[in-house]
Amino acid sequence: MATYVILSRMTPGAFRDPADFKRVVASVLDRIKSDCPGIVFKDSYATLGRFDYVDIIETEDTNQLEKAIMIMRALGQSETETLAATPFREFLADF
Numbered sequence: 001m002a003t004y005v006i007l008s009r010m011t012p013g014a015f016r017d018p019a020d021f022k023r024v025v026a027s028v029l030d031r032i033k034s035d036c037p038g039i040v041f042k043d044s045y046a047t048l049g050r051f052d053y054v055d056i057i058e059t060e061d062t063n064q065l066e067k068a069i070m071i072m073r074a075l076g077q078s079e080t081e082t083l084a085a086t087p088f089r090e091f092l093a094d095f
Helices: 018-035 062-075 088-093
Strands: 002-010 040-046 053-059 078-085
Touching: 002 062, 018 062, 053 062, 062 078
Parallel strands: none
Antiparallel strands: 002 053, 002 078, 040 053
């Protein structure tokens, strides 16, 4: 499976109360699970700095990746940046 890193930043109007963030995340994950069964979340991190959180996912289906990102943007009200990622050991093996 191919690995991708999705960097996300919440938009200012995403939620009014920080407690609502759990509800937003749950609705996004539920929708991705039902609409994009080929997406596997490997890990997620809350981050400081330019992005609010980072998701590490795996999939073989770029169409489902694109759909999952649109769900994150629409339901999660976030801006995203997606990076293809290669495990460093595999990257070094090519040299």
